[in-house]
Every structure is written in C-alpha cells, then in structure tokens.
Amino acid sequence: MEVTVRLFASLRRHRPDLALGQPLTCQLPERATLADLIQAVLGPLPDEVAIMLVNGQLQAGEQVLSEGDRVSLWPPVAGGAL
Amino acid sequence: MNISGYTGALLRIDLSRRQARREPWDLGLAERFVGGRGLASYLLYREQDPAADALGAESKFILGTGPLTGTGAVAASRYVVVCKAPLTGTIACSNSGGFFGPELKFAGYDFAIFEGRSETPVYVWIDDGRVEFRSAEKLWGLTPAATDEQVRRETSLMAKVACIGPGGEKRSLLAGVVNDRARLAARSGVGAVLGSKNLKAVAVRGAGSVCLADPEAFWLAALDALKKIVNDPVSFGSFRAYGTASLVNLINEMGAYPTRNFLEEVFAGAMPTSGEAIRDELLLRNRACFACPIACTRVTAVKDGPYQGRGEGPEYETTWSFGALCGVSDLKAIAKAHYLCCDYGLDAMSAGATVACAMELFEKGYVPGSDIGFALRFGDAEAMVAAVRLMGERRGPFGALLADGSYRLAAHYGHPELFMGVKKLEMAAYSPRVFQGMALHYATSNRGACHVRGNTVAAELYGIPKYVPPETLDGKEEMVRRPFQNSTAFVDSTGICLFSKFAITHREIVSMLAPATGLDFTFDKSIVQGDRIWNLERLFNLRAGFAAADDTLPERMLEPVPGGPRAGSRAQLHQNLQTYYALRGWDERGVPTRQKLEELGLEDTWQVCR
Numbered sequence: 001m002e003v004t005v006r007l008f009a010s011l012r013r014h015r016p017d018l019a020l021g022q023p024l025t026c027q028l029p030e031r032a033t034l035a036d037l038i039q040a041v042l043g044p045l046p047d048e049v050a051i052m053l054v055n056g057q058l059q060a061g062e063q064v065l066s067e068g069d070r071v072s073l074w075p076p077v078a079g080g081a082l
Numbered sequence: 083m084n085i086s087g088y089t090g091a092l093l094r095i096d097l098s099r100r101q102a103r104r105e106p107w108d109l110g111l112a113e114r115f116v117g118g119r120g121l122a123s124y125l126l127y128r129e130q131d132p133a134a135d136a137l138g139a140e141s142k143f144i145l146g147t148g149p150l151t152g153t154g155a156v157a158a159s160r161y162v163v164v165c166k167a168p169l170t171g172t173i174a175c176s177n178s179g180g181f182f183g184p185e186l187k188f189a190g191y192d193f194a195i196f197e198g199r200s201e202t203p204v205y206v207w208i209d210d211g212r213v214e215f216r217s218a219e220k221l222w223g224l225t226p227a228a229t230d231e232q233v234r235r236e237t238s239l240m241a242k243v244a245c246i247g248p249g250g251e252k253r254s255l256l257a258g259v260v261n262d263r264a265r266l267a268a269r270s271g272v273g274a275v276l277g278s279k280n281l282k283a284v285a286v287r288g289a290g291s292v293c294l295a296d297p298e299a300f301w302l303a304a305l306d307a308l309k310k311i312v313n314d315p316v317s318f319g320s321f322r323a324y325g326t327a328s329l330v331n332l333i334n335e336m337g338a339y340p341t342r343n344f345l346e347e348v349f350a351g352a353m354p355t356s357g358e359a360i361r362d363e364l365l366l367r368n369r370a371c372f373a374c375p376i377a378c379t380r381v382t383a384v385k386d387g388p389y390q391g392r393g394e395g396p397e398y399e400t401t402w403s404f405g406a407l408c409g410v411s412d413l414k415a416i417a418k419a420h421y422l423c424c425d426y427g428l429d430a431m432s433a434g435a436t437v438a439c440a441m442e443l444f445e446k447g448y449v450p451g452s453d454i455g456f457a458l459r460f461g462d463a464e465a466m467v468a469a470v471r472l473m474g475e476r477r478g479p480f481g482a483l484l485a486d487g488s489y490r491l492a493a494h495y496g497h498p499e500l501f502m503g504v505k506k507l508e509m510a511a512y513s514p515r516v517f518q519g520m521a522l523h524y525a526t527s528n529r530g531a532c533h534v535r536g537n538t539v540a541a542e543l544y545g546i547p548k549y550v551p552p553e554t555l556d557g558k559e560e561m562v563r564r565p566f567q568n569s570t571a572f573v574d575s576t577g578i579c580l581f582s583k584f585a586i587t588h589r590e591i592v593s594m595l596a597p598a599t600g601l602d603f604t605f606d607k608s609i610v611q612g613d614r615i616w617n618l619e620r621l622f623n624l625r626a627g628f629a630a631a632d633d634t635l636p637e638r639m640l641e642p643v644p645g646g647p648r649a650g651s652r653a654q655l656h657q658n659l660q661t662y663y664a665l666r667g668w669d670e671r672g673v674p675t676r677q678k679l680e681e682l683g684l685e686d687t688w689q690v691c692r
Contacts, residue, residue: 008328008331008332008358009320009323009324009328009357009358010319010320010323010324012358020353020356020358020359020362021331021353050315050544051332051543051544053332053335053336055647056335056336056337056646056647056648057336057647058336058543058551072331072332072335074328074332075315075319075320076315076316076319076320076544077316077320077324077328077329077332077544078316078320078321078326078329078540078544078546078584079326079327079328079329079397079398079539
C-alpha cells in the first residue's frame with residue numbers, strides 16, 4: 001500500500017532533500033503499522049518521534065495504516081504554557 | 083527577623099503628590115499567597131474597590147515579583163503587572179520576563195504600588211533607595227525601544243526600564259507594558275492604566291542582591307532543576323530551535339487552528355507562517371531572559387521589501403493572530419504587524435484578533451468601506467498591516483474602535499456575536515471546539531479567554547502530565563481546575579517562567595522556594611496556595627460585577643466545526659460547567675461557598691464579598 005509522510009521541526013534534518021511540508025510517498029506491506037513506517041523512513045530513532053498524526057488524528061505506534069493515509073510526525077514540541 | 087527570598091518591602095508611589103515611601107509588608111501573607119501574582123492580587127483586592135473605574139485616578143497599578151525572582155533559580159525572571167483590567171473589567175495580571183523584575187528586587191522591593199495620577203507626563207527613576215519623578219514630556223510618543231534608550235541615557239545605562247508605547251499613551255485597551263525594549267506584559271489592557279496616570283516609564287537600578295536562607299540547599303535544588311530543564315527535549319529542544327511556533331503545523335494538521343475569525347479550524351496557508359519557516363527565513367539569533375538557559379526569544383528581521391523591520395518574535399500566538407486568523411499567509415507581513423505592535427506597545431494577540439473581527443464585519447457588509455478607508459478582506463496582507471497602523475495610531479473613529487479591541491468593535495456595529503472571546507478578552511490559537519479542556523478553561527479563566535492561565539493542551543496533545551484525548555469530557559473539570567488553573571496560579575506567584583514547567587513540577591519549585599525563603603513551602607501547600615489565589619481572583623471578579631452568565635463561550639464555538647479532520651466537533655461547555663463549580667466548592671451561581679472560603683482562610687474577603 002501507499003501512504004505519505006511529512007516530517008516537521010527537527011525531524012526535517014533526516015531528510016534535508018525535502019522542502020518544508022513536502023510529502024514523502026512510501027510503499028509499505030499491508031497491515032504495516034505507524035512504527036513500521038517510522039522505521040522505514042527514519043531508521044531506528046523511535047525516541048525522537050513524539051507526536052504522530054494519521055489523517056489529523058493523534059495515534060500511537062501500533063496503529064495499523066491504510067492505503068492513502070497521510071502521516072505527519074513531530075519531535076516533542078509545545079507552546080503556550082503548562 | 084532575617085528576611086530571605088523576599089525583600090520584605092514595597093514601594094508606594096503617589097503620582098498625584100509625587101511622593102514615594104518604602105513600606106514593610108506583612109510577611110505572614112507569604113505562606114498564604116506566595117508572592118507575584120498571588121500577593122499582588124491580594125494587595126489590589128485589599129486596596130481597591132473592584133467596581134471602580136479601571137482608568138480612574140483611584141485605580142492602583144502594582145508591579146510585583148516572586149520570591150524566586152532574581153535569586154538565580156532557573157528561569158526565575160518574571161514580574162507581574164496587577165490592576166483592574168480596562169479591557170475586560172476583571173482582575174488583570176499580566177507577566178513578563180527579561181531583566182526588569184530581578185532589578186526591582188535588587189533595588190530592594192518585592193512590589194511597587196502606583197497610585198493617583200500625574201498632571202503631566204512623568205517617569206519614575208528608582209535608584210536603590212532613592213526615587214525621583216522626572217518629566218516624560220520629551221518621551222511622549224516614543225516607541226518602547228526608543229523610550230528605553232532615552233531613559234537609560236538620562237538615568238543609568240545599567241537601568242532596566244518598563245514603559246508604555248504610543249498605544250498606552252492613547253489609552254488603547256489593547257496596550258501592554260513593555261520592558262527591556264521588546265518584552266510585553268501584554269494582555270488585558272494594562273498599558274492603558276499607565277497611560278491614564280500619565281506614567282510613561284519606570285526605570286530601576288539596584289545594587290543589592292536577594293538573600294537566601296539556606297544557600298547550599300537552594301543551589302543544590304536550583305542545579306537539579308537546571309539539569310532537568312537542559313535535559314528536556316521541549317524546554318531545551320524545540321523552544322530553543324523553533325520557539326513556540328513549532329506548533330503551527332501541528333495544531334493546523336489536527337484541525338484545531340482557528341482560521342478567519344474562527345469560521346474554520348484549518349488554514350491552507352499555515353505552512354509558510356510556521357516556526358520552521360520563521361527559523362529558515364527570519365531568525366537572526368535567540369535571546370534569553372535573566373537566569374534562563376532556554377532562550378526561547380527569537381530575534382528576527384525582515385531584511386527587505388515593504389515589510390522591512392526587526393524585532394523579537396513572532397511566536398506561535400502572533401504568527402496565528404495576524405496569520406491564520408486574518409487568512410494571511412505572508413510571513414513577512416505577519417512579522418511586520420508583530421513589530422508594529424511592539425512599537426505601539428500593543429498586545430499582538432488581541433490586535434490580530436481584532437483585525438480578524440474587522441475583516442469579517444467588512445466582508446459581511448456590516449462595516450462600510452468608507453468607515454475604514456480601504457477594503458479589509460481576509461487574506462489581504464497589506465490591508466492587515468494597514469489596519470494595525472490605524473489601531474496603533476488610534477487614527478480616526480475606526481482606528482479608535484480597533485484600538486479598544488474586538489468586543490467593542492463588534493458591539494459598535496451591532497454584531498457582538500462576531501467577537502471571539504470571553505469576558506471581552508480574545509481567545510488564543512487553540513480551538514475550544516476541539517480541545518474540550520480549553521473550552522472549559524477559556525469560559526472560566528479569571529482574566530477572560532486566556533490560554534496561559536491553564537493551558538490544557540499540554541495534557542490534550544503533548545500528554546503532560548498525562549494524555550487525555552481532546553474530545554473527552556469526563557474528568558476535564560478536575561483537570562482544568564487543579565493541574566492547570568490552580569497550578570498556574572501558584573507558579574505565576576513564585577517568579578518562575580511557566581515554560582520551565584515542561585521539565586519541572588511543583589516539587590522542584592518548592593525545593594527551591596523553601597531554602598530561598600526559610601519558610602515552610604511544601605508540595606501539598608502549593609496545591610492549596612494555587613486554589614486560594616484562584617478563588618481570590620474570582621472574588622475580585624464577582625465584586626466587579628461578573629456572574630455565572632459570563633462563564634461562557636461565543637455562540638460560534640458551540641456550533642460544529644465545518645470541515646477538516648475535526649469536522650462536527652463543538653465545545654460542550656454546558657455539560658461540565660456545573661460539575662466544575664461543584665469541584666471548586668462554588669454554588670450553582672459560581673460563588674465560592676462559605677465553607678470553601680473558610681477552608682482557604684479567605685473568610686475576611688468573604689465578609690467583604692457579602
């Protein structure tokens with residue numbers, strides 16, 4: 001199946017060839033998870049990825065992906081206050 | 083008695099008589115209200131009728147520091163500005179970092195209370211124990227940066243200056259207090275109070291230092307907190323690299339990024355206005371506040387073109403308010419609007435939100451183009467910047483309306499439903515239609531729809547302290563109340579920046595507070611102190627005339643999101659407001675019960691409230 005992934009903030013340094021917001025198209029086996037996708041794109045760096053959206057919804061690494069999913073990844077980021 | 087952490091003194095300045103005197107304050111209050119926001123609010127509550135005119139000569143204006151301000155504790159740079167808010171009519175407490183707060187401590191004061199009104203423009207020069215009133219005639223009309231430079235030239239190059247810009251002089255209800263050239267205690271219109279008093283600036287120089295009760299224990303705790311902050315991926319990672327604007331793409335991708343005056347929640351033009359774009363295109367370097375390793379401030383420049391300029395920012399809220407909220411995706415125009423707000427001394431969040439409101443009023447035909455002088459449409463960057471100039475200069479009847487914020491603007495044209503805020507304060511860049519915690523918080527925050535009084539997005543997105551999905555309603559009442567609203571009230575009272583709290587908790591803070599002051603600050607007490615401060619602010623607002631009916635959201639937030647990943651989501655405030663009141667120990671009208679006030683030791687204020 002085919003999904004797209006975009007990298008934000010400091011994760012962009014892993015793919016300096018991509019412009020800001022430029023999606024990367026990935027071919028994955030059926031039933032592949034979000035963690036599988038991250039492994040394929042970034043290698044063994046799971047700790048650096050903190051926030052994962054699939055089609056705009058927050059998901060965890062075990063989330064099974066579907067054809068055409070739009071994935072967006074961030075390191076730990078925050079704003080406002082706490 | 084040896085006094086540590088605090089100086090134990092306040093400076094009372096009568097602008098009408100041009101007199102100043104040093105007074106001790108009752109240190110018994112320290113363990114009840116901590117300092118900063120809590121103690122300054124108590125002083126205001128005690129000294130000013132909450133129903134009085136915020137811009138009247140009888141109003142008071144308090145600058146306050148926390149017990150950790152200036153100690154060298156990590157990120158302890160904050161000072162607060164407390165008064166009755168001219169924009170909202172609520173209690174105001176805006177705070178800012180930089181170097182001004184520590185310097186006030188070094189001069190020997192925890193608080194400075196300004197009273198009365200000067201007949202002519204004046205600035206106050208606090209040089210340790212000596213206080214001078216000097217003419218500000220030649221400073222009137224200057225930007226904060228120019229004022230800062232001129233005042234330091236006239237006093238001491240080492241002085242730290244807090245002042246107002248032309249916006250505050252003209253009593254714009256969006257005016258803030260600017261310190262260290264470009265840092266704003268921005269919200270609630272606090273700068274207009276200085277303008278009403280003809281007080282252009284306060285310069286301070288202190289040769290003293292802050293005493294510590296147990297220096298060894300303090301520094302061990304301070305080093306522990308420092309280590310936690312520099313090892314934290316948010317505090318020492320994304321804040322340093324991207325500032326808060328790293329959130330732009332994230333909140334937008336989630337479908338929670340208010341766009342075109344909250345008509346939509348996704349902005350197609352967000353990417354070029356994001357933190358990544360600011361870093362790539364505008365960033366010159368970072369700047370840090372006193373004793374802060376984070377250095378989140380972004381010194382930026384637009385080097386050429388019609389929007390040329392230089393300043394600090396924009397950050398998440400202002401790249402949003404002049405960007406998505408106005409439908410503008412031109413980053414240079416957004417930066418220019420932000421720089422202009424610094425020059426006028428205006429709250430750039432409310433300023434952008436007011437332009438966005440004006441754009442909707444114009445597009446719907448509620449404001450004739452002849453009132454504005456040009457077409458003010460969503461997405462028009464040039465018109466957006468022109469509107470900020472009108473606002474800052476208070477030029478003409480429409481400029482005067484813009485300068486007083488979107489509530490009054492929308493009401494003037496007969497469409498108050500287009501005001502996107504609570505208690506006359508504009509909302510921030512987290513949609514309450516998506517984040518149910520923010521919906522309840524905006525509705526109940528003591529200074530109106532402010533995000534930094536209890537930013538539940540930390541839990542609803544980043545999972546701090548624990549992840550709770552944004553759409554969940556169950557348990558949000560307690561989450562809003564305790565780990566966010568009450569906790570923030572405590573932290574704001576210590577002098578520590580809220581940005582430290584992504585890495586440290588009350589435990590680390592009390593571990594510094596206790597040895598700094600020699601007082602019995604503990605984790606358990608900090609929870610009660612935060613609750614007490616929140617309730618005190620609530621009592622001020624109730625006495626100022628606010629009621630449960632004011633704890634609400636704009637009608638638009640109760641309607642479904644029209645599109646994007648969160649289509650159909652809406653704020654469900656009605657389902658948890660009464661539960662929130664009950665958890666707070668308030669009756670169904672939102673008034674603290676006698677039992678609650680006795681529990682908090684606020685019976686004296688309750689007596690006044692009755």
